[in-house]
Amino acid sequence: MNLNERQRKVLKRTFLDYQQTAEFFKNPLIVQRAEGLYYWDVEGKRYFDGIGGIFVATLGHKHPRLMAAMQRQMETLSFVPSMHGIADITLDFIEKLGEVTPGNLNYIKPYSGGSESIESAMKFTRQYFKQSGQPGKYKFISRYFGYHGATFGAMSASGTGKRKTAFEPQMGGFLKVFPPTYYRDRFSSWEECNRFCAQMFEDVIINEDPDTVAGIIIEPIGNTGGIITPTVAYFQLIREICDRYNIILIYDEIITGFARTGAMFAAQTFGVMPDIICGGKGLSSGAIPLGAMIAREGMGEAFYGPAADDVNFAHGHTFAGNPLACAVGIAVIDEIVEKQLDHKARELGDYLAARLEGLKQYGVVREVRGRGVLRGVELVKDTHTMQPYPELGSALKRTALKNGLVIRVDPTWFAVAPALIAEKSDIDELCDLIEKSLIDALERVKP
Ligand SMILES: Cc1ncc(COP(=O)(O)O)c(C=O)c1O
Structure with missing residues (x-):
């Protein structure tokens, strides 16, 4: 999304959590509303919230x-x-x-x-x-x-x-x-x-x-x-x-x-x-x-x-x-x-993990970790040397937002933790977005 003059001015006068405001300007997200598994920014663009706010929205937004x-x-x-x-x-x-x-x-x-x-x-x-x-x-x-x-x-x-x-x-x-x-x-x-x-x-x-x-x-x-x-x-x-x-x-x-x-x-x-x-x-x-x-x-x-x-x-x-x-x-x-969401988290989590394991085909995933609906994917340059791949993570952060996806990227790994109201079809939508964003990020970083 693009920032207008007012947003830039006001953003400069506040302090974002653990990130530089000037950096945020390059890849901003100003959210206007949220419901269930989605956010909408002030320009009306929809984002899949793949991280439940920040491991927060157990029941999704505005339950x-x-x-x-x-x-x-x-x-x-x-x-x-x-x-x-x-x-x-x-x-x-x-x-x-x-x-x-x-x-x-x-x-x-x-x-x-x-x-x-x-x-x-x-x-x-x-x-x-x-x-x-x-x-x-x-x-x-x-x-x-x-x-x-x-x-x-x-x-x-x-x-x-x-x-x-x-x-x-x-x-x-x-x-x-x-x-x-x-x-x-x-x-x-x-x-x-x-x-x-x-x-x-x-x-x-x-x-x-x-x-x-x-x-x-x-x-x-x-x-x-x-x-x-x-x-x-x-x-x-x-x-x-x-x-x-x-x-x-x-x-x-x-x-x-x-x-x-x-x-x-x-x-x-x-x-x-x-x-x-x-x-x-x-x-x-x-x-x-x-x-x-x-x-x-x-x-x-x-x-x-x-x-x-x-x-x-x-x-x-x-x-x-x-x-x-x-x-x-x-x-x-x-x-x-x-709703026995603890049981659901186990089942949904196994499905999520299996889908994330599928990303290994791109040769840049060392490991998929976690339990239930709390999963992390470690990114490496190749699976022989297992060297970390922060450039890929940084690119992924940008391509995810561009594709309408919010996840936590660190940048040598990324975390996924959707709300427990998600169904398998939502996990598919989420993982399709992750896969697309990873492919786009690889295109950006590969020479
Ligand atoms: C594991 C863990 N402990 C403690 C905290 C601090 O919680 P809060 O930000 O609500 O003060 C966080 C926040 O991200 C966290 O992830």
């Missing part, structure tokens, strides 16, 4: 059930500050979410997004140890290539250098290990590589002194880095390590939560439970900002006691637990459960 839930709630109550009271609907939301979380993970604090949920999980963990007789435990170990949010704590836990250097120094007490994809070529099997990478957490813990380590934070499937999908044994080993040293395991399920990987949470997909789950994005399907920190009962109970002890979680946000957002969250969960 009628969510709009109705919000409308109903607007007519009764739209705000109560958590300092003075709590909305009835917020209690309903906590109860509802607690019904679909795994095991005894049912102590819940709602928030307005992913970063807030992560920030809260880290503060909760530190305070938990302070009031449970191990005040020296404060460090967090996470992974390079991971992304946990933009606020200072969440950024310090994130492992994407480019997004951090402008804000150095980072907070102290944050350590990193590499995810399995980083070492895969040094091992004869993916399983062996995963075992090595899980073991690295223990090596760091021992050398840091276990009495100083509070938590491990990982995305079960890592988006930044290219939909990094470890083995089940990787999670099992990390769980054992956490148990051995009394370390809190935090899953950042801001992308993987709410049926995307074929179960309500990726914790269930991989069959290994954490102590805390952080949710966001898909929990509201993008209708309104919403996130949640979900802790296991034993941790939650440590924050409850006689009034004289004044034990409380010293943390809060004005808009967290907002009644409108909670009404939407309830409607999203009801829709997922009633």
